[in-house]
Amino acid sequence: MVQKTVFGRMDDGREVEAYTLANGAGMQVRITTYGGALMQIIVPDREGKPADVICGYDSLEDYRRADGYQGALIGRWGNRIAGARFSLDGTEYCVGANENGKNLLHGGFHGFNEKLWKAEAGENSLTLHTFSPHGEEGFPGNLAVTVTYTLTEDNRLMLDYRAEVDRKTVINLTNHAYFNLGGYASGPIFDHTLWLDADSYLETDAALIPTGRLVPVEGTPFDFRTPKAIGRDIGADNRDLQYGGGYDHCFNLTGGASDEPILRGELYDPHSGRVMQIFTDRPCIQLYTGNVMTEPVPFKGGYPQQKHHAVCLETQSMPDSMHHPHFTDGTLAPGEVFTSRTVYAFSVR
Numbered sequence: 001m002v003q004k005t006v007f008g009r010m011d012d013g014r015e016v017e018a019y020t021l022a023n024g025a026g027m028q029v030r031i032t033t034y035g036g037a038l039m040q041i042i043v044p045d046r047e048g049k050p051a052d053v054i055c056g057y058d059s060l061e062d063y064r065r066a067d068g069y070q071g072a073l074i075g076r077w078g079n080r081i082a083g084a085r086f087s088l089d090g091t092e093y094c095v096g097a098n099e100n101g102k103n104l105l106h107g108g109f110h111g112f113n114e115k116l117w118k119a120e121a122g123e124n125s126l127t128l129h130t131f132s133p134h135g136e137e138g139f140p141g142n143l144a145v146t147v148t149y150t151l152t153e154d155n156r157l158m159l160d161y162r163a164e165v166d167r168k169t170v171i172n173l174t175n176h177a178y179f180n181l182g183g184y185a186s187g188p189i190f191d192h193t194l195w196l197d198a199d200s201y202l203e204t205d206a207a208l209i210p211t212g213r214l215v216p217v218e219g220t221p222f223d224f225r226t227p228k229a230i231g232r233d234i235g236a237d238n239r240d241l242q243y244g245g246g247y248d249h250c251f252n253l254t255g256g257a258s259d260e261p262i263l264r265g266e267l268y269d270p271h272s273g274r275v276m277q278i279f280t281d282r283p284c285i286q287l288y289t290g291n292v293m294t295e296p297v298p299f300k301g302g303y304p305q306q307k308h309h310a311v312c313l314e315t316q317s318m319p320d321s322m323h324h325p326h327f328t329d330g331t332l333a334p335g336e337v338f339t340s341r342t343v344y345a346f347s348v349r
Contacts, residue, residue, distance in 0.1 A: 002121045007032050008060030014116055016060050019126045021151040026050060027346065029151050034063055035113040036073035036128045036147055038177050040300075043155060046273030046348040051183035053274065055293075055310050058300050064114075066297035068305075069176040072113035073147055074106045076132060076139050077330075078174040079250070079286060079319030082209045084108075086322035088140065088168060088331070095138035103209060106176070108137035112145070113176070125150040134167070141169035141332075155346040163338040171332045172317050173340070178290060178310035181269035181276060185303040189289065189311050190231025193268040196224040196285060198251035202318065206243050212324045214252060215240075222249065227266070230289060230311060245291035246308060250284050250319055256328070257283040257317075261341045265313060268349065279343040280315040283328050288312040315342040 007018040018039065021029045026048070030040035039056045056070050057063050063070070077095075081104040084097035096108025106113065117128035125148055132143040143165045150158040161173045180189055201222045203213040217223040221233030221241060234246050241247070253264050258281045265278035265285060278285070290310045298304050321327035332338050 002124070002126065004121065007034070010116060016116060017119060019119065019121060021124060021126065021149065023124070023151055023153050023155070025153060025155050027151065027155045029149065029157055031126055031149055032060075032063070033117045033119050033128065034060060035071075035115065036117045036130075037063065037113070038071035038149075038175065041157065041177075043274060043346045044348070051186075051272070052300070053179055053181050053183060053276075055178040055180070055184045055299050057297065062297050066295055068178075068293065068295060069106055069113050071177045072175070073117075073128070074174045074176050074314075075112035075145060076107055076137070076143060076169070076171055076173075077104060078106055078172045078314065078316050080105050080209055082320050082323055086170065088170065088322070091140075093138050093140060100207070103207065110137065124152070139169055141165040141167040143169060143171070145173070147173075157344045157346075159342045161338065161340045163332065164336075165332050166334055168331060168333045170322055170330045171338055172319070172330050173338075174286070174314040174316040175342070176312060176314060178293075178312055179267060179276065180310045181267060181274040182272050184299060184310065185301065186271075188231070188308045190229060190234070190308065191270060192230050192311065193227045193270065194224050194230050194287075194311075195227040195266045196251050196287070197254050197264045198224065198285065199254045200252045202250040202252070203240060204243060204249065208244060208248060210250070210318070210320045210324065210327075212326075217251075222247075222251070224251075227268070234289060234308075246289040247287045248289070248291055250286050250316075252284055252318070253282075257281055261343055267311070267313065273348040275347045275349050277345040277347075278313055278315070279345065281340055282315040282317060282342065284316050284318055286312065286314040286316055286319075288314070315340075
């Protein structure tokens with residue numbers, strides 16, 4: 001079942017919509033056409049009590065004035081590009097240097113998180129469309145993007161991405177939902193247990209730009225191959241953790257990308273019993289533990305933003321790959337179709 005409401009209006013009068021997907025198992029997902037953002041994911045705990053397990057805002061105005069990319073679709077390039085420039089087939093492109101005036105982060109000054117997406121509602125799905133013209137934020141090519149959210153009866157939220165372009169470009173699409181399985185207003189996520197099928201991570205410099213080195217997780221605070229509490233090692237004496245103020249790193253999934261989505265991660269809240277499994281065909285997951293969630297704009301219901309109160313698990317390819325030939329390929333050429341699927345599967349334990 002899909003229900004549509006009006007969420008607000010843009011300055012030019014365009015209507016911003018919100019769509020609620022609901023199944024018969026007590027799960028609800030609310031999405032807005034502004035940024036294609038996930039606004040709510042309501043799932044029951046082990047006692048059957050529902051709670052909203054992602055951060056977000058009450059009004060369109062808050063989404064527009066706040067930072068943090070809460071629940072938004074990210075593009076054209078998720079994560080960072082060093083120096084906000086890159087070369088592609090001998091041509092240099094300068095893109096939006098929206099992070100400290102030096103690097104690109106999550107698409108530039110006006111990324112996909114600020115676009116008003118066109119929506120088509122299905123029986124249990126919402127398909128969103130956007131178009132990014134050649135030169136937008138400095139990127140080459142006219143890019144058409146479609147993202148479909150589908151809610152199943154067994155509490156799976158599927159995200160299907162599709163993109164085509166008329167000249168060679170770079171692309172790294174993801175969603176930036178902040179999860180707290182106890183409920184977004186339930187406090188720090190240190191007790192959440194995390195498992196990631198990742199055998200290495202990308203080392204960064206102090207600006208969180210990859211150095212090019214893939215670091216094996218074995219023997220480091222970045223080893224989640226055996227489930228452990230997120231808070232166990234987050235304060236360890238480790239240079240990479242200190243640079244990020246916690247985890248803000250690209251984890252490289254064992255064996256790289258897959259032809260079909262496979263189980264790559266699991267987040268578990270022992271207090272509520274909620275479990276979220278992550279299936280993806282992407283080669284990486286960016287783990288971000290809300291290290292700078294200190295904005296004055298409050299979340300839904302007036303709950304204040306506080307660091308380490310939520311965790312992002314963004315399926316993607318390697319950041320800044322255009323500067324590192326041994327990284328995953330982030331290019332898309334005419335005649336090619338970029339497709340990807342990520343599934344967040346909810347249950348209780």
